[in-house]
Structures are given as structure tokens and as C-alpha cells.
Amino acid sequence: MNRLSQGVKNLQKEAMHVLKLTSRTFYIPISLLKPTLKRTVASAYLCMRAVDEIEDHEQLDSETKQHLLRSTSELLKRKFDNDAYSQLLDPYKSLLPEVTIRLGEWITVCPPEIVDKIKESTSVMAAGMADWAEKDWYIKDKEDLDNYTYYVAGLVGVMLSDIWEWYDGTTTDRELAIGYGRGLQAVNILRNQEEDSERGVHFVPDGWTRADLFEYTEKNLAYADAYMKDISTRNILLFCRIPLALAKKTVKALQGGREKISRNEVETIVEEIKNE
Incomplete structure (x- = not known):
């Protein structure tokens, strides 16, 4: 070599x-x-x-x-x-x-x-993040939340779809890919809501309750389920299923009053998906 x-x-x-x-x-x-x-x-x-x-x-x-x-x-x-x-x-x-x-x-x-x-x-992500820094991350409505979560996470879904298509021709719906990314980011917003508030950052639209944010999160995670229906390559499917399963488990934990899932739960989920 x-x-x-x-x-x-x-x-x-x-x-x-x-x-x-x-x-x-x-x-x-x-x-x-x-x-x-x-x-x-x-x-x-x-x-x-x-x-x-x-x-x-x-x-x-x-x-x-x-x-x-x-x-x-x-x-x-x-x-x-x-x-x-x-x-x-x-x-x-x-x-x-x-x-x-x-x-x-x-x-x-x-x-x-x-x-x-x-x-x-x-590049698009960095420019979008700069715009939100200029706005001081003030999210007034759902349109703002969709815009913010597109730049910080939806673009990850689009980029991954580009990679799958380049790799073996796997074609996926880019809008569903954006929803997948949004769903994962919304879980992070739910997890960090109190901490973000303490440092003066508010990612939740004006007038929204925590229940509204849970509804937004679950709707986008459902898009992630739909996104994966276009994927037949097992290795790609394995990759996509793990973060989604962890996100869904985290949502359930948060709804039950827990801050996050345990390392043991993470390992169990990963092993179950690997062995299916």
C-alpha cells in the first residue's frame, strides 16, 4: 500500500x-x-x-x-x-x-x-443557520418551525437521499426525507425545551403547548415511516431504521416523564433491528 x-x-x-x-x-x-x-x-x-x-x-x-x-x-x-x-x-x-x-x-x-x-x-445549511442566528432563533409560528427544522435537519434527509441514489439508484421522496429530518430535530427540541428556555432560546411557536409539539413531532416521524417504504437495499434500510426507532422510543419516554432513554435501551433497539 x-x-x-x-x-x-x-x-x-x-x-x-x-x-x-x-x-x-x-x-x-x-x-x-x-x-x-x-x-x-x-x-x-x-x-x-x-x-x-x-x-x-x-x-x-x-x-x-x-x-x-x-x-x-x-x-x-x-x-x-x-x-x-x-x-x-x-x-x-x-x-x-x-x-x-x-x-x-x-x-x-x-x-x-x-x-x-x-x-x-x-453550504445551504450554513446559510440557513446564519439567517436564523440573525433572527435570534425566534420562531413565531409553524411556518417558522418548518423553515428552521428544514435547515438544521431536513437538509440531512435530502443529502442522504442524494447519497442513496448515487450509491445504487435507490430513489426516495425528498419531501418525506425532509419530514424524517424534521421529526428527529423535533425530538431534540422536546428533549431540550427546558434547557433551551433557560439560555433564552425558544424553538417552540408562540401559543403552542407541549402537546402541540408532540403532535408535530409524531406527524413528521410518520413521514419517516413512509420515506422508508421506497428503500429495498437492506444496508440503507438498517441505517434509516435505527435513528427512527430511537426517536420514537425517546418520544414515549418523554411522554412518560423521563428525560431520555437509557444506554441499555439503545443497545437493545439496535440489536433487535440488526437481527430482523
């Missing part, structure tokens, strides 16, 4: 390591994918997580977030200039996590045939 290919292999291993540190929930289904899909979806997830960490950062002010996100969005629209990106982040490198700082490396992990799609989706 030559030095270049060994370097690529090492970077792929590092990507999976950072993925595990960044999101244990998504690490599980991604690690079960076949090699080409694993490499592609890991790269895509890390690219989107890189910009998401900027939007969520508690020590960066809104103007800084807007600047970083919009500038990153522009860099992703062409051949990625890692030096320019490094200069952009330089004043904030001590604050930003590894997954954000190494965005350029996650792009190189992705197969060249699909990388432009990944960059495009991540």
Missing part, C-alpha cells in the same frame, strides 16, 4: 473516531454501513456537524456566528480553500471543536463523485 492510500485510510479511521466523539447516536448506524456508504455518510455527517457546532456554540455571539456560517457557505460553493477556511476560523480556534476545525479533511474523505452534493447541502 502506498503512502497516499495509507494516509487516506488513516483519515477515514480518524473520521469515524471523531464521529463517535461527536454523536454516539449516529455513529452506531453509520458504523454498520458497507465501506463505501460508511465513508460517504460519515463524511457528510461530519461536514454538517462542523457548521452545526458553530450555530450551537454558546460562547460565540450572533454576529460572529453569522460571519462564520455565511463565509463557510461561500467557501463550500467552489473548490474548498482550506487555507482560507483556516484563516477564517483562526481568531476562534481555541473555542471551536475539532469537528469544525477539520471540515476540509472531512470533505477529502468523501468520494469525489458525490462530494459536490455534500458540499452543496452543507
Whole structure:
């Protein structure tokens, strides 16, 4: 094996390591994918997580977030200039996590045939997040909630649909894919509602009760069920079913007054899906 290919292999291993540190929930289904899909979806997830960490950062002010996100969005629209990106982040490198700082490396992990799609989706996400930072994340109605959840999660569904189609021709409904992403994000909003409120962020539309938010979440998770009906590739289906099953179990736990599901419950759900 030559030095270049060994370097690529090492970077792929590092990507999976950072993925595990960044999101244990998504690490599980991604690690079960076949090699080409694993490499592609890991790269895509890390690219989107890189910009998401900027939007969520508690020590960066809104103007800084807007600047970083919009500038990153522009860099992703062409051949990625890692030096320019490094200069952009330089004043904030001590604050930003590894997954954000190494965005350029996650792009190189992705197969060249699909990388432009990944960059495009991540660029749109970063720009949308910047717009919501400018609005101070004030969500006044369902239309706003749909818009916000599209940029932070629905786009993940669209990007995954692009990957499935590139991989083996699997064609899925993009609107249902957006609903899948929205459903997962809505579960996060439910889980973190009190914590978000304490830090002055309100992702729930004016006048909505918690019951309204549960209804919104379950409606979008139903779209996720419909989304998977178009998928016949077992490996892709396995990937899609795990986050959805965990989300549904979390909704039930929240309705029962629990904050989250246990690690044991997660492991049980994953094993059941793997063995079906």
C-alpha cells in the first residue's frame, strides 16, 4: 500500500473516531454501513456537524456566528480553500471543536463523485443557520418551525437521499426525507425545551403547548415511516431504521416523564433491528 492510500485510510479511521466523539447516536448506524456508504455518510455527517457546532456554540455571539456560517457557505460553493477556511476560523480556534476545525479533511474523505452534493447541502445549511442566528432563533409560528427544522435537519434527509441514489439508484421522496429530518430535530427540541428556555432560546411557536409539539413531532416521524417504504437495499434500510426507532422510543419516554432513554435501551433497539 502506498503512502497516499495509507494516509487516506488513516483519515477515514480518524473520521469515524471523531464521529463517535461527536454523536454516539449516529455513529452506531453509520458504523454498520458497507465501506463505501460508511465513508460517504460519515463524511457528510461530519461536514454538517462542523457548521452545526458553530450555530450551537454558546460562547460565540450572533454576529460572529453569522460571519462564520455565511463565509463557510461561500467557501463550500467552489473548490474548498482550506487555507482560507483556516484563516477564517483562526481568531476562534481555541473555542471551536475539532469537528469544525477539520471540515476540509472531512470533505477529502468523501468520494469525489458525490462530494459536490455534500458540499452543496452543507453550504445551504450554513446559510440557513446564519439567517436564523440573525433572527435570534425566534420562531413565531409553524411556518417558522418548518423553515428552521428544514435547515438544521431536513437538509440531512435530502443529502442522504442524494447519497442513496448515487450509491445504487435507490430513489426516495425528498419531501418525506425532509419530514424524517424534521421529526428527529423535533425530538431534540422536546428533549431540550427546558434547557433551551433557560439560555433564552425558544424553538417552540408562540401559543403552542407541549402537546402541540408532540403532535408535530409524531406527524413528521410518520413521514419517516413512509420515506422508508421506497428503500429495498437492506444496508440503507438498517441505517434509516435505527435513528427512527430511537426517536420514537425517546418520544414515549418523554411522554412518560423521563428525560431520555437509557444506554441499555439503545443497545437493545439496535440489536433487535440488526437481527430482523
